[in-house]
Amino acid sequence: MAVYTDITDEELAQLLADFDLGAALSLKGVAEGVENSNFLLETEAGRYFLTVYEKRVREEELPFFLGLMRWLHDHGYPSATPIADRAGEILKRVRGKPCAIVTFLSGLSVRRPTVAHCREAGEGLAALHLAAAGFPLSRHNDLGQAAWAPMFARLKAEAEGLKPGLSAVIDADLASLAARWPKALPAGVIHADYFPDNVFFTGGRFAGAIDFYFACNDMLAYDIAVALNAWCFEADGSFNITCARALVAGYESRRPLSAAERGALPVLAHGAAMRFFLTRLHDWRATPAGALVRPKDPLEYERKLAVHRSSPDLVLFGAAA
Numbered sequence: 001m002a003v004y005t006d007i008t009d010e011e012l013a014q015l016l017a018d019f020d021l022g023a024a025l026s027l028k029g030v031a032e033g034v035e036n037s038n039f040l041l042e043t044e045a046g047r048y049f050l051t052v053y054e055k056r057v058r059e060e061e062l063p064f065f066l067g068l069m070r071w072l073h074d075h076g077y078p079s080a081t082p083i084a085d086r087a088g089e090i091l092k093r094v095r096g097k098p099c100a101i102v103t104f105l106s107g108l109s110v111r112r113p114t115v116a117h118c119r120e121a122g123e124g125l126a127a128l129h130l131a132a133a134g135f136p137l138s139r140h141n142d143l144g145q146a147a148w149a150p151m152f153a154r155l156k157a158e159a160e161g162l163k164p165g166l167s168a169v170i171d172a173d174l175a176s177l178a179a180r181w182p183k184a185l186p187a188g189v190i191h192a193d194y195f196p197d198n199v200f201f202t203g204g205r206f207a208g209a210i211d212f213y214f215a216c217n218d219m220l221a222y223d224i225a226v227a228l229n230a231w232c233f234e235a236d237g238s239f240n241i242t243c244a245r246a247l248v249a250g251y252e253s254r255r256p257l258s259a260a261e262r263g264a265l266p267v268l269a270h271g272a273a274m275r276f277f278l279t280r281l282h283d284w285r286a287t288p289a290g291a292l293v294r295p296k297d298p299l300e301y302e303r304k305l306a307v308h309r310s311s312p313d314l315v316l317f318g319a320a321a
């Protein structure tokens with residue numbers, strides 16, 4: 001469970017003393033999530049989420065993430081928004097670590113998305129891209145295409161340990177991705193981790209997105225590619241074209257893709273699978289046995305890489321009717 005930081009009643013009272021949220025009624029650690037410590041916080045003013053940022057999130061990047069959440073919320077997008085204290089500060093500290101209090105977002109994520117969920121999720125992703133347009137800050141994608149080969153150079157032995165021969169296959173993928181990677185597609189702020197656990201639904205309708213801590217500037221269609229991998233593969237490893245069509249059609253109901261963007265989806269999806277394969281491989285090695293957080297399986301993404309490698313046309317289906 002991903003609650004790394006304990007907070008005493010005194011520490012919480014001290015934090016809340018800066019806000020107009022009344023006194024704390026309860027604070028419960030949330031077991032989900034792997035990056036930060038999350039708490040459901042109830043105060044006399046209502047329900048909130050308190051996030052304490054652990055080491056993976058760099059403190060100097062928090063103004064981008066928190067500013068983006070506020071911008072999206074102020075531009076009509078259903079995302080949690082940070083609460084400012086009486087001095088106007090949203091980035092606070094507790095136990096010497098940075099933290100923020102954000103509004104509680106209602107809804108539930110789904111474990112096994114249906115075609116209808118995929119359509120809603122696609123529409124929600126386009127709404128995010130549209131709402132983020134004009135956000136004045138920017139952040140380089142430090143997990144973008146240029147980072148993959150240097151990252152893999154440090155992980156080869158780990159790849160071989162997972163599956164003998166894998167290192168050469170990944171090297172060939174990296175070379176092919178570098179040669180084919182698109183350069184001039186429409187870009188903007190992307191979520192970059194738009195997985196089912198970060199998207200909430202109420203009554204089957206899209207209700208909002210959370211976890212903007214990988215958000216950055218990159219090609220908008222790359223965000224769709226991340227989502228196609230995360231939402232449209234079946235448990236048996238097959239790619240569900242109907243889900244993929246629905247996700248893209250939902251997206252296009254709000255923001256139509258250019259022919260160049262649609263044509264690039266196969267290489268972007270191959271690259272997006274590489275990105276999550278590499279970070280999972282890294283975390284697999286870096287997580288000590290018996291740690292509180294169970295690392296996510298890199299082989300799941302190695303299988304997705306194999307699908308994109310062997311049948312790139314799968315993702316070339318155009319918009320659904």
Ligand SMILES: Nc1ncnc2c1ncn2[C@@H]1O[C@H](COP(=O)(O)OP(=O)(O)OP(=O)(O)O)[C@@H](O)[C@H]1O
Nearest residue numbers: 030032033034035036038049080103104105210211
């Ligand atoms: N503003 C919010 N409103 C309601 N629930 C939230 C909110 N923020 C987070 N949660 C809940 O807390 C859980 C963990 O949050 P989050 O995904 O941000 O954590 P994380 O540590 O960054 O995890 P990961 O990177 O693995 O997705 C979510 O699955 C969700 O249930």
Ligand SMILES: N[C@@H](CCO)C(=O)O
Nearest residue numbers: 193195276279280296
């Ligand atoms: N969504 C990521 C985890 C980090 O948020 C993954 O599945 O590898």
